[in-house]
Amino acid sequence: MAEAEGKHKKQSGGSGQYGVVQMRFEPAPEGVEFEFVNAIVGGVVPKEFIPAVEKGLKEALVHGVLAGYPMVNLKATLYDGKYHPVDSKEVAFKSAARLSYKAACAKANPTLIEPIYRYEIFVPNDYVGAISGDLSSRRGRMLGMNPVEGGTVVVAEAPLSEMFKYATDLRSMSQARGSFTSEFVRYEDVPANIAKKIIEQAKKEEEEEE
Known part of the structure; x- marks a missing residue:
């Protein structure tokens, strides 16, 4: 299990973009590819932005964090966050969700x-x-x-x-x-020695594309 904050804040004249999420990530029940739980209380993240959080996570899962493969068997719980009455938008919470996911993966040691x-x-x-x-x-x-x-x-x-x-x-x-x-x-x-080769090859191909 890993917890992480995702914060998206952007200001460039006029109204900005602002969204903060606190999320908990853990293995989903066997056979479940992705489970999203909304545990927000008190409206700290308005309900109209909750679908954006889930959508941002689903988009992030498609490419995963290891060799570009999709991530499966993940349970994500949104339990806290912050918003701004003017600057908060769906795009900000989508981005915040992706940032939280990436930060949690860095702590959680995912496997292929x-x-x-x-x-x-x-x-x-x-x-x-x-x-x-x-x-x-x-x-x-x-x-x-x-x-x-x-x-x-x-x-x-x-x-x-x-x-x-x-x-x-x-x-x-x-x-x-x-x-x-x-x-x-x-x-x-995947056995550790084989997983290492797969990840190294994926990184090499990504560098060549750049």
Whole structure:
């Protein structure tokens, strides 16, 4: 959990822009990508600006803070803030929400996560060894082997990122005699060494674009 203030103040002749939010960020319940809670009491942030806070957060989540990937499983609670009767506008509270989010992320040590899928792979028995070895090289975890008519069903879990073009690879390894099904299971943290490479590559690409 992390708490942070976001303050947007801009004055350039005439009316300005002003908005301050105090927010708490923590993991959302499992299976919930984003949850926004309005805990404001006493009108310290007028109700007409609450949707702007939520919108600012949703926009910030799209690109996240790690390698540009979206952030998920986040609960954000708006519990305090300040406004100005003349200068407060929606754009100010959207910006304040984004600033609060970025400040909280700097404290919270977020991690990259990746989707894990369950695979059931049918192959003739002669190819079970090759399939098992290949799955291990893809960071797969073997869950079991079930004998069936004509061969074996290999059951495993593996990160989706390691299984691109698997249909083509399986066809090659099994002489076009293998088949598989897959389904999403859960998200898991990306191993630290791999996450480091992903983040470094993203930073390099961003610098090259600049």
